[in-house]
Amino acid sequence: METFYRIFLNVDTLGSMVRLSTPLLLAALAGLYSERSGVFDIGLEGKMLGAAFAAGAGAATFHSAWIGLLCGVGVAICLALMHGFASITARGNQIVSGVAINFIAAGLTVILGQSWFNQGGRTPQLTADERFNAFKLPGADAVRDIPIVGHVWTGLVSGNSLLVYFAFAMVPLTWWILFRTRFGLRLRAVGENPAAVDTAGISVTAMRYRAVIICGILTGVAGTYLAISLQAGFVKDMTAGKGFIALAALIFAKWRPVQVMFACLLFGYLDAVGIRLQGVPIPVIGAVPVSLIQALPYVLTVVLLAGFIGRAIPPRAGGVPYVKER
Amino acid sequence: MKKELPAWVDYGLLPLINLLLAFLISGLVVLLVGESPVRAAYYLVSGAFTIGGGIGFTLFYATSFIFTGLSVAVAIHCGLFNIGSEGQAYIGGLGVALACLALDGIMPWYVTMVVATAGAAAFGAGWAFIPAWLQARRGSHIVITTIMFNFIAASIMVWLLVDYLKPAASMAPETRTFLEGGQLPKLDWLLELFGFKVAGAPLNVSFFIALACCFLVWLLIWRTRFGYELRTMGTNPTAAVYAGIPEARTVIIAMLISGALAGLMALNPIMGDQHRLNLDFVAGAGFVGIAVALMGRNHPVGIIFAAILFGVLYQGGAEVAFNMPNISRDMIVVIQGLVILFAGALEHMFRPALTRYFLARRMAAAHVAGG
Numbered sequence: 001m002e003t004f005y006r007i008f009l010n011v012d013t014l015g016s017m018v019r020l021s022t023p024l025l026l027a028a029l030a031g032l033y034s035e036r037s038g039v040f041d042i043g044l045e046g047k048m049l050g051a052a053f054a055a056g057a058g059a060a061t062f063h064s065a066w067i068g069l070l071c072g073v074g075v076a077i078c079l080a081l082m083h084g085f086a087s088i089t090a091r092g093n094q095i096v097s098g099v100a101i102n103f104i105a106a107g108l109t110v111i112l113g114q115s116w117f118n119q120g121g122r123t124p125q126l127t128a129d130e131r132f133n134a135f136k137l138p139g140a141d142a143v144r145d146i147p148i149v150g151h152v153w154t155g156l157v158s159g160n161s162l163l164v165y166f167a168f169a170m171v172p173l174t175w176w177i178l179f180r181t182r183f184g185l186r187l188r189a190v191g192e193n194p195a196a197v198d199t200a201g202i203s204v205t206a207m208r209y210r211a212v213i214i215c216g217i218l219t220g221v222a223g224t225y226l227a228i229s230l231q232a233g234f235v236k237d238m239t240a241g242k243g244f245i246a247l248a249a250l251i252f253a254k255w256r257p258v259q260v261m262f263a264c265l266l267f268g269y270l271d272a273v274g275i276r277l278q279g280v281p282i283p284v285i286g287a288v289p290v291s292l293i294q295a296l297p298y299v300l301t302v303v304l305l306a307g308f309i310g311r312a313i314p315p316r317a318g319g320v321p322y323v324k325e326r
Numbered sequence: 327m328k329k330e331l332p333a334w335v336d337y338g339l340l341p342l343i344n345l346l347l348a349f350l351i352s353g354l355v356v357l358l359v360g361e362s363p364v365r366a367a368y369y370l371v372s373g374a375f376t377i378g379g380g381i382g383f384t385l386f387y388a389t390s391f392i393f394t395g396l397s398v399a400v401a402i403h404c405g406l407f408n409i410g411s412e413g414q415a416y417i418g419g420l421g422v423a424l425a426c427l428a429l430d431g432i433m434p435w436y437v438t439m440v441v442a443t444a445g446a447a448a449f450g451a452g453w454a455f456i457p458a459w460l461q462a463r464r465g466s467h468i469v470i471t472t473i474m475f476n477f478i479a480a481s482i483m484v485w486l487l488v489d490y491l492k493p494a495a496s497m498a499p500e501t502r503t504f505l506e507g508g509q510l511p512k513l514d515w516l517l518e519l520f521g522f523k524v525a526g527a528p529l530n531v532s533f534f535i536a537l538a539c540c541f542l543v544w545l546l547i548w549r550t551r552f553g554y555e556l557r558t559m560g561t562n563p564t565a566a567v568y569a570g571i572p573e574a575r576t577v578i579i580a581m582l583i584s585g586a587l588a589g590l591m592a593l594n595p596i597m598g599d600q601h602r603l604n605l606d607f608v609a610g611a612g613f614v615g616i617a618v619a620l621m622g623r624n625h626p627v628g629i630i631f632a633a634i635l636f637g638v639l640y641q642g643g644a645e646v647a648f649n650m651p652n653i654s655r656d657m658i659v660v661i662q663g664l665v666i667l668f669a670g671a672l673e674h675m676f677r678p679a680l681t682r683y684f685l686a687r688r689m690a691a692a693h694v695a696g697g
């Protein structure tokens with residue numbers, strides 16, 4: 001029971017859940033904007049990786065976390081515009097374009113990293129003041145010993161970096177933008193019925209480009225968080241499939257912002273537990289193969305897609321380039 | 327006006343332009359890291375063909391890419407985008423390894439090969455079946471499910487290798503080495519016949535299986551009733567259903583064939599080269615298949631050329647990385663991405679201009695002939 005508690009319910013595990021789900025959340029929200037506007041994006045992974053590299057390189061070169069963030073977001077926006085050009089202007093296949101971006105980012109980050117820093121594709125180790133560090137919220141020390149409430153405040157809510165709070169603040173903000181503003185209504189409309197939006201005199205192309213740029217900004221922050229907040233520098237292939245887990249979370253949440261947060265927390269929790277289960281036997285079940293726990297987010301998403309727990313219906317015009325006239 | 331472009335433009339010039347653009351940008355990247363693109367190209371070509379039996383390695387890589395390229399192409403002909411070739415090949419390796427582990431001590435290689443081929447195809451097809459069924463019956467998007475299945479396959483293989491397939495005494499997560507009866511013969515003699523000096527190149531008999539698959543796929547797609555149904559489904563699903571072609575059955579069978587072809591890829595590295603099942607032996611070949619299929623315009627002949635091209639990149643790329651430390655083998659991944667971008671996502675970029683040009687020329691010619 002002791003072990004069980006230590007692995008599954010510890011504040012430490014839950015804190016790690018928050019940190020591990022942050023990049024997923026940012027990337028999934030990024031995908032939410034893009035896919036709600038009708039541009040499918042399986043290039044989240046590549047944009048995140050490119051941003052992580054740029055952030056690591058920028059922060060190391062200019063000795064500033066903020067410049068790192070700027071570089072990360074800038075590179076992610078460039079990649080997003082590439083995807084936008086291919087899928088909106090050139091009316092190409094959005095899936096193929098996403099695949100291409102993933103490869104280009106995976107290769108370029110290592111090549112450029114090696115040629116600029118000569119550390120086998122890494123960026124130099126960052127010092128504390130070149131990173132976004134965890135900071136304590138007021139009262140974190142005072143309430144440390146109060147059971148539950150104090151533990152949660154100190155271990156879970158406090159002690160995270162700025163980008164974590166940004167990610168979680170984006171959830172209500174995204175909900176508000178999507179469902180309570182004119183921009184959000186139009187964004188959802190171009191994803192469902194672009195012809196109707198066009199008839200109303202709104203440019204489908206402009207709407208989709210805006211969505212793709214927002215997607216770039218958020219994946220940029222996601223990558224930046226990985227490289228200069230969660231870790232102290234870029235490492236080769238550091239996203240390691242997180243972009244695809246974010247995609248899974250987005251589908252799992254059926255393209256809705258608040259549910260996206262819960263899906264990301266769930267997948268982050270599975271990740272945190274998986275790390276702690278390594279080589280630890282659980283009473284009754286015995287040792288759980290960690291590799292199978294790592295596959296759980298994907299399995300859950302497939303089960304959802306199969307329509308056994310609800311039905312995930314993507315935006316209707318998703319993946320279809322808009323042609324004004326034939 | 328369906329055939330707007332002459333075939334040689336559609337199948338020759340257009341892919342060539344896309345390829346040149348991809349190489350041009352790769353050249354810029356090489357310049358950016360402070361190396362000479364010309365020198366890189368020299369090492370690339372000489373490394374792929376002459377240095378140290380390079381051709382044997384080039385064709386070895388090409389063998390894998392032919393299988394995965396065919397896999398992606400068959401699915402595309404049916405209007406499906408199978409990103410799961412990587413995972414299907416990985417699981418296909420399980421079929422090969424099980425056959426070899428069971429038979430290598432008691433059977434000669436050609437008997438084992440038949441069983442291993444069947445095993446690879448069956449396991450690959452089996453792994454493609456679930457996404458196919460979900461697409462056909464439950465309407466879930468095949469792209470997403472096959473991506474998920476790649477990751478699930480990777481997890482399952484790690485688990486199986488570490489917990490079950492690894493010999494008890496060994497630390498490395500791989501099966502024991504197959505005996506002679508589980509090893510495909512090398513084709514050194516064939517290359518030497520053509521005057522290439524090769525030493526220990528891994529090119530093996532599965533190369534012929536790949537070529538046979540090319541022929542069979544051509545036969546299937548353009549010379550059978552099912553192939554016609556498959557192409558109809560790919561071009562216009564509504565018309566196909568209206569014509570009485572069963573949608574679910576066509577989709578599932580197309581994906582089974584695609585998965586089987588991907589699974590066969592495992593023969594080449596596992597039975598032909600490593601002689602054991604190890605972690606991550608696919609090494610991205612499934613994804614290269616996407617580039618190969620796009621580049622080869624989904625035609626078996628085009629796929630053979632595109633696969634050899636990528637074989638050159640893989641083998642020559644190693645030589646480039648060896649001689650020019652600033653350019654690691656990750657350059658191949660960049661080129662691969664650029665090829666997918668230009669030949670796939672941006673394929674419509676040049677088409678309108680070319681179409682206009684050739685249409686104008688034809689009109690002018692007709693005018694001259696008529697007037």
